[in-house]
Amino acid sequence: MWRIFNKVIRTGILTEPAPAPEATWMQPEVRAIRQELLHILGRSLAIRAVDAGSCNGCELEIHATHNPYYNLEKWGFQFVASPRHADLLLVTGPVSRNMETALQLTYDAMPAPRRVVALGECACTGGIFGESYASCGPVSRVIPVDVQVPGCPPAPLEILRGIFTAVQYSQGK
Amino acid sequence: MDLLPGLDLRCNRLPAPLPQWHGQVDAPSWQTAARAVRERGGRLVSLWGSPEAVHGAYRLPEGLLWLTLPLDPAARCCPDLSPVFPAAARMQRAMTDLQDIGITGATDSRPWIDHGTWAGHSPAGEYPFVRVTGDGVHEIPVGPVHAGIIEPGHFRFSVVGEKILRLETRLGYTHKGIARRFRELPPLEAHRxxxxxxxxxxxxxxxxxxxxxxxxxxxxxxxxxxxxxxxxxxxxxxxxxxxxxxxxxxxxxxxxxxxxxxxxxxxxxxxxxxxxxxxxxxxxxxxxxxxxxxxxxxxxxxxxxxxxxxxxxxxxxxxxxxxxxxxxxxxxxxxxxxxxxxxxxxxxxxxxxxxxxxxxxxxxxxxxxxxxxxxxxxxxxxxxxxxxxxxxxxxxxxxxxxxxxxxxxxxxxxxxxxxxxxxxxxxxxxxxxxxxxxxxxxxxxxxxxxxxxxxxxxxxPSWHNWPVLEHAVMGNIVPDFPLINKSFNLSYSGHDL
Structure with a gap:
């Protein structure tokens, strides 16, 4: 046990400062969100991640936001197991036709007010996979999107920035 | 080179840094070739269909052997290889879904990648999972959207108490038509x-x-x-x-x-x-x-x-x-x-x-x-x-x-x-x-x-290992599934294409 404590103490706290929100990632209509959302969300945010057909690159970087450098949970952001507990839906990948219904059902199961962040090039535009017999293309083709975070995949800091953007602008700042 | 003795197989060596050969076979020797590979200690690498042919890639001690079986346009079908290589079963089901190639003698002909959501494909009803019955047996369906941050797939557990009797996976959720997309890209850019x-x-x-x-x-x-x-x-x-x-x-x-x-x-x-x-x-x-x-x-x-x-x-x-x-x-x-x-x-x-x-x-x-x-x-x-x-x-x-x-x-x-x-x-x-x-x-x-x-x-390689995961979890308890699954850490996207 002392070895574990020893290692923890020697490693120290590595968490870095949070990024500033990025105004250009906002879909215009979201700027009009009401002020009371601030009170509803408070300082904690429950996030539900859905891979709607990604290559799993975005998932690797979402996982990285939990590492000691970014320490996402420090900001009160928590990934939850059910969409019914979630304030924010984080969607990756072009939406495959085989995932279209599952994504829609997940969105429908979320309580209002809800936010959707399309994460990564594929979720924003369809990316290299585009639109085809098997792919619906971008997430916005299936459910309304509030914030689009570009990148293939977006780095963890950009993912954090995307979540901050969704929250801050929701709060009318 | 005579890679499979006893078969009249002419192979061309493909220029590559690794030894690999390509050969053509006819329908009767499709299974014979697979058996000969197995007897020589070889492995099945991959099976796939193209518009005019079925292809199989095998790993032999000498290198890779890629066999092509041209399809008869009147009856697009090929013999079942799953008795020789069990991993062939799902690859063949995917061939049927994606290229409309029939598998003669196949025991499992349920669709695999095709969930009935593509234009022109008939909507699929309830997927016929294999049912386990008996006193106290119940099912736990999980997915395609999972509790954690992982790729989508469906797991159907049949359990008694905490013990897993059987797991059946259903994949294909992340299929986004990669094979067709390749054909639209210039060869020098498709590495992306x-x-x-x-x-x-x-x-x-x-x-x-x-x-x-x-x-x-x-x-x-x-x-x-x-x-x-x-x-x-x-x-x-x-x-x-x-x-x-x-x-x-x-x-x-x-x-x-x-x-x-x-x-x-x-x-x-x-x-x-x-x-x-x-x-x-x-x-x-x-x-x-x-x-x-x-x-x-x-x-x-x-x-x-x-x-x-x-x-x-x-x-x-x-x-x-x-x-x-x-x-x-x-x-x-x-x-x-x-x-x-x-x-x-x-x-x-x-x-x-x-x-x-x-x-x-x-x-x-x-x-x-x-x-x-x-x-x-x-x-x-x-x-x-x-x-x-x-x-x-x-x-x-x-x-x-x-x-x-x-x-x-x-x-x-x-x-x-x-x-x-x-x-x-x-x-x-x-x-x-x-x-x-x-x-x-x-x-x-x-x-x-x-x-x-x-x-x-x-x-x-996930194609081969997904079916084995179903065996690995038998007799284990449900809470150990995430641990076992992670220890394999298989790809959904790489499998579904």
């Missing part, structure tokens, strides 16, 4: 798509694709490029193993392991970003070589990181091995005994943890691996603990290989142009990715004076 078949294996796929393209173009890449490709591949292996070791600790309730290993992984990814302009090394391998050359300072930084990682990982390995609670969860959990692994064709990392001593980097090494004498990591227990042990061993070996690659890095160009052939040409490439053998086969054909991809097939 190959690198996004499964994001965690982007180097392996991009290299396998480039190897196939260079094979079709009879182009040899410069030595420096070969060395740098191997360097990227080993970094990808280390990054994934670090991530998995942390996640495995976490799944057994040891959050310390996740914090430590994810810290080391982040250090590795940050240096990759700095030196190769991408954290996951996407688009680093390009046709004709690599995108980024490595300067002296970069080599020093990589060597320093190897030293740091060797020390840190050794320290964490001691903590993992000495932690009774962790070992109690790992040992004996999710066992695949070697005879079962051999029968079902378990491959790659999971295979090596069950006594299947196959690693392309040792077996038929392409440059630079032929100079490195890679030490294969194997284990015979076939449980979660064995898959953890193999990961630790492979990290140390990859760190050693990285040092050797840097010490012997040849000078010269890191990229050369790849001239496209003017005649139709076939190419194949195989790379030992961190999960197992990644295989790409492609056909180029001239169209309006330009070479286009007529067909490109990517194969992930």
């Amino acid at each position: 798509l190959a690198g996004r078949v499964s994001g965690d294996s982007t180097v392996a796929y991009a290299w396998a694709y480039c190897m196939a393209l260079e094979s079709a173009a009879s182009c040899t890449v410069p030595q420096r490029a070969q060395w740098l490709r191997a360097l990227l591949l080993e970094r990808e292996r280390i990054a994934n193993h670090l991530g998995d070791l942390g996640a495995l600790g976490n799944d057994a309730g040891f959050a310390f392991g996740l914090a430590q290993f994810s810290r080391l992984r982040e250090n590795l990814l940050r240096l990759s970003q700095q030196l190769f302009e991408h954290r996951l090394l996407m688009d680093g391998v390009v046709p004709g070589g690599v995108a980024h050359d490595l300067a002296m300072e970069g080599q020093d930084a990589l060597l320093a990181q190897c030293t740091m990682l060797s020390g840190e990982v050794a320290e964490l390995q001691e903590i993992y091995e000495g932690h009774a609670g962790l070992q109690d969860r790992f040992i004996g959990t999710g066992r695949v005994p070697p005879p079962l692994a051999a029968r079902l064709g378990l491959t790659g990392l999971a295979g090596r943890a069950s006594g299947m001593a196959n690693d392309l980097r040792c077996d038929v090494a392409c440059p630079p691996y032929d100079r490195l004498t890679v030490r294969i990591a194997t284990h015979r227990n076939g449980d979660v603990a064995a898959r953890v042990a193999v990961r630790f061993d492979e990290i140390f070996e990859s760190l050693r290989l990285t040092r050797t690659l840097l010490d012997t890095l040849p000078s010269g160009p890191h990229r050369v142009p790849v001239p496209m052939p003017e005649q139709p040409a076939l190419g194949a490439g195989s790379v030992e990715g961190w999960r197992g053998e990644v295989f790409v086969a492609l056909a180029l054909a001239p169209q309006e004076g330009q070479a286009v991809l007529r067909d490109c097939h990517c194969h992930d």
Whole structure:
């Protein structure tokens, strides 16, 4: 046990400062969100991640936001197991036709007010996979999107920035 | 060359850094050839369909054998290979879904990738899972949207109390039409798509694709490029193993392991970003070589990181091995005994943890691996603990290989142009990715004076290992499933295409 404590103490706290929100990632209509959302969300945010057909690159970087450098949970952001507990839906990948219904059902199961962040090039535009017999293309083709975070995949800091953007602008700042 | 004695099989050797042959067979010898491969100790690598033919790739001691069976347009069907290689069953179901190729004699003809959501395809009803009945048996359906941050797939558990009697997986949710998308891209740009078949294996796929393209173009890449490709591949292996070791600790309730290993992984990814302009090394391998050359300072930084990682990982390995609670969860959990692994064709990392001593980097090494004498990591227990042990061993070996690659890095160009052939040409490439053998086969054909991809097939080792996972969990308790699943860490995207 002392070895574990020893290692923890020697490693120290590595968490870095949070990024500033990025105004250009906002879909215009979201700027009009009401002020009371601030009170509803408070300082904690429950996030539900859905891979709607990604290559799993975005998932690797979402996982990285939990590492000691970014320490996402420090900001009160928590990934939850059910969409019914979630304030924010984080969607990756072009939406495959085989995932279209599952994504829609997940969105429908979320309580209002809800936010959707399309994460990564594929979720924003369809990316290299585009639109085809098997792919619906971008997430916005299936459910309304509030914030689009570009990148293939977006780095963890950009993912954090995307979540901050969704929250801050929701709060009318 | 007479690769399969007793069969009148004429094969052409394809130009490639690895030994590989292509041959054509007729319907009666399709099964005979598969049997002959099995008798010679060979393995099935991949089965896929193209508009006019069915293809099978086999791994023989001499190298790769790619067999093509031209289809009769009147009756698009081929004989079932699943009695010879059980892993063939799902690949054949996918062939039926995607190319409308019938399988004569198949016992399981349920759709696999086709969920009835594509235009022109009839909506599928309820998927007919195999039902387990009896006193106290109930089903737990999970997915496609999972509780954690993982790819989509459906798991149907039949359990009694906490004990898993049977698991049936249903995949295909992330199918996004990659094979068709390949045909729309210029061959010299499609490595970007190959690198996004499964994001965690982007180097392996991009290299396998480039190897196939260079094979079709009879182009040899410069030595420096070969060395740098191997360097990227080993970094990808280390990054994934670090991530998995942390996640495995976490799944057994040891959050310390996740914090430590994810810290080391982040250090590795940050240096990759700095030196190769991408954290996951996407688009680093390009046709004709690599995108980024490595300067002296970069080599020093990589060597320093190897030293740091060797020390840190050794320290964490001691903590993992000495932690009774962790070992109690790992040992004996999710066992695949070697005879079962051999029968079902378990491959790659999971295979090596069950006594299947196959690693392309040792077996038929392409440059630079032929100079490195890679030490294969194997284990015979076939449980979660064995898959953890193999990961630790492979990290140390990859760190050693990285040092050797840097010490012997040849000078010269890191990229050369790849001239496209003017005649139709076939190419194949195989790379030992961190999960197992990644295989790409492609056909180029001239169209309006330009070479286009007529067909490109990517194969992930997950195809072989998903069905074995169903065996590994039998008799285990439901709460151990995430741990067992993580210890295999199979790709959904690479499987579904």
